[in-house]
Amino acid sequence: MEKDLTNLRQTYVKNTLEEQHIGDDPMALFTKWFDEALETTTIKEANAMSLSTFGADGFPKTRVVLLKKVIEHGFIFYTNYRSEKGQAIAECPQVCLSFFWAPLERQVIIKGTAEKISKEDSEAYFYSRPKGSQLSAFVSPQSEEIPNRAFLEKKVSILESEYKKEKIPFPKKWGGYLVRPISIEFWQGRENRLHDRILFDKVEDHWSKKRLAP
Numbered sequence: 001m002e003k004d005l006t007n008l009r010q011t012y013v014k015n016t017l018e019e020q021h022i023g024d025d026p027m028a029l030f031t032k033w034f035d036e037a038l039e040t041t042t043i044k045e046a047n048a049m050s051l052s053t054f055g056a057d058g059f060p061k062t063r064v065v066l067l068k069k070v071i072e073h074g075f076i077f078y079t080n081y082r083s084e085k086g087q088a089i090a091e092c093p094q095v096c097l098s099f100f101w102a103p104l105e106r107q108v109i110i111k112g113t114a115e116k117i118s119k120e121d122s123e124a125y126f127y128s129r130p131k132g133s134q135l136s137a138f139v140s141p142q143s144e145e146i147p148n149r150a151f152l153e154k155k156v157s158i159l160e161s162e163y164k165k166e167k168i169p170f171p172k173k174w175g176g177y178l179v180r181p182i183s184i185e186f187w188q189g190r191e192n193r194l195h196d197r198i199l200f201d202k203v204e205d206h207w208s209k210k211r212l213a214p
Contacts, residue, residue, distance in 0.1 A: 012105040012189025017196035019211070026184040026200035026207055031070060033106060033186070034099075042103045051077070052096040053088035061088070067097075068125065074112060074180040078125060080142035081116070082173045087143075089114045089177065097179060105189030112181040122175030127167075134168045135159055185212070 022029050037046035047067040054060055063085065069076040075097060080086055089095065097110040116122075126134060139155040146152060159168070181202065188196040195214035200207045 010105075010189075011191060012195070013191050014105050015188050016190065017186060017188035017198055019198070019209070022186070022198060022209075024207060024209065026181075026186070027070070027072065029186060030108060030184065033101075033104075033108065034070070037099075037101045037104060037106075040101070040103050043101055046099075046101065048099075049075075049077075050096075050098045050100075051085065052098075053085055054092045054094070055084065055088045056091060061085075067099075068176070071178075074178050075110065076117060076176050076178050078122065078174070078176045080137070080140065080174050083142035085143075095179060107187035109185040109187070110179065110181050111183045112179040114177045114179045117176040117178050119175065123170045125176060126170055126174065131168065135163075137174050138168055138171045190214070 034046060037043050040046070045066070048064050049067050050062050051065045052060055052062040061084070065077045065079065065085075067075055067077055081090075093114045095112060095114045097112070099106075099108045101107070126137070129137075135156050139152065139159055183199060183201050185197060185199045190196055193214060197212040197214060198209065199212050200209050
């Protein structure tokens with residue numbers, strides 16, 4: 001099957017990215033952009049981000065996960081530590097995060113190193129989730145082959161009855177990662193494909209800043 005997509009294009013004219021307006025702290029700029037994405041009603045999940053890892057097979061893989069916290073040192077998300085992504089991070093903690101907020105014509109690309117957060121912080125977040133989400137995290141052998149969907153639904157149903165009035169045990173296989181950034185690139189769409197690209201690189205304890213050609 002062949003499909004010609006050469007005529008699909010958008011014109012970007014909404015915003016600009018000028019050095020005098022962005023400061024020297026990429027985390028502050030990210031927070032500003034993220035808040036604007038949250039306030040944009042046409043963006044349904046501003047915290048949806050692509051996470052890229054390298055697997056044992058030598059291939060990169062990208063999937064969408066949800067950003068759950070931004071702190072001074074980086075970006076936190078949660079997953080099953082035994083999942084494909086969890087095993088990939090264990091073998092190669094160098095990862096890439098990217099956000100694309102189409103209505104704002106903006107993209108952020110973050111390279112960094114992922115590390116597990118404390119069990120206490122993971123547990124606190126786990127119990128802040130709806131009980132249905134807790135059950136799913138507890139029963140799912142994420143990334144493993146299963147016979148059918150009924151297999152999972154049955155396990156959830158059994159546990160739902162078992163823990164109807166009790167606290168669901170915190171699964172040791174599940175928790176958070178902190179991605180400590182070494183570079184953060186901000187991309188702002190501009191007219192005629194002359195996009196703005198500002199790259200921050202971590203140099204020891206400081207950030208350097210430069211403009212890249214589109």
